[in-house]
Amino acid sequence: MHRLFVAIRPPEAIRDLLVDAMDDSPELRWVGDEQLHLTLRFIGEVERPAANDIAAALDRLRQPAFELKIAGAGRFDRRNGGALWAGVAPRQPVAELAARIERACVIAGLAPERRAFHPHITLARYGRDRAATASSLETRLATLSSKPFPVDHFTLFESHLSRHGPHYDEVASYQLDR
Numbered sequence: 001m002h003r004l005f006v007a008i009r010p011p012e013a014i015r016d017l018l019v020d021a022m023d024d025s026p027e028l029r030w031v032g033d034e035q036l037h038l039t040l041r042f043i044g045e046v047e048r049p050a051a052n053d054i055a056a057a058l059d060r061l062r063q064p065a066f067e068l069k070i071a072g073a074g075r076f077d078r079r080n081g082g083a084l085w086a087g088v089a090p091r092q093p094v095a096e097l098a099a100r101i102e103r104a105c106v107i108a109g110l111a112p113e114r115r116a117f118h119p120h121i122t123l124a125r126y127g128r129d130r131a132a133t134a135s136s137l138e139t140r141l142a143t144l145s146s147k148p149f150p151v152d153h154f155t156l157f158e159s160h161l162s163r164h165g166p167h168y169d170e171v172a173s174y175q176l177d178r
């Protein structure tokens with residue numbers, strides 16, 4: 001089985017900006033530079049033939065390249081922990097790309113994604129009682145912003161989970177139209 005997801009990998013200058021925004025709050029588990037990504041579609045565990053069908057459907061997808069910038073931060077709360085994330089703007093082109101990827105995944109045989117798409121780049125994960133820390137950080141990160149960066153491709157990743165956290169391998173990369 002292969003645990004897959006589709007994401008935008010921000011360029012190095014943007015990853016540097018995000019890493020620089022991370023502080024030494026010990027309660028938060030910051031993600032490493034190599035893990036920074038904007039998830040477009042979580043696919044989950046699939047067998048090799050299904051993975052090949054998904055890859056082929058993604059290859060047929062057409063969308064013009066676009067620009068994004070980092071814009072602020074926020075957090076997801078979950079009962080057993082949450083995530084602190086950087087936001088992006090504008091949302092429309094990235095939502096269009098996610099919708100096309102969703103259609104490609106359904107054509108390839110996956111069940112439709114029922115959850116709404118909230119484009120974000122996870123910066124850290126926190127545990128159940130970390131709301132206070134996360135909220136002071138959020139105040140600081142509210143002004144996080146970058147220059148626009150080009151999004152001219154997206155990537156299919158395989159996620160390998162381990163005790164030391166996830167490790168992501170690039171399976172395939174797909175160019176957007178220029």
Ligand code: 3AM
Pocket residue numbers: 005037038039042044083120121122159
């Ligand atoms: O991009 P982020 O960090 O928000 O949390 C996982 C990560 O999201 C998410 O997929 C991204 C790459 O692993 N993820 C993991 N398991 C998931 C699941 N069962 C999931 N998203 C939805 N459902």
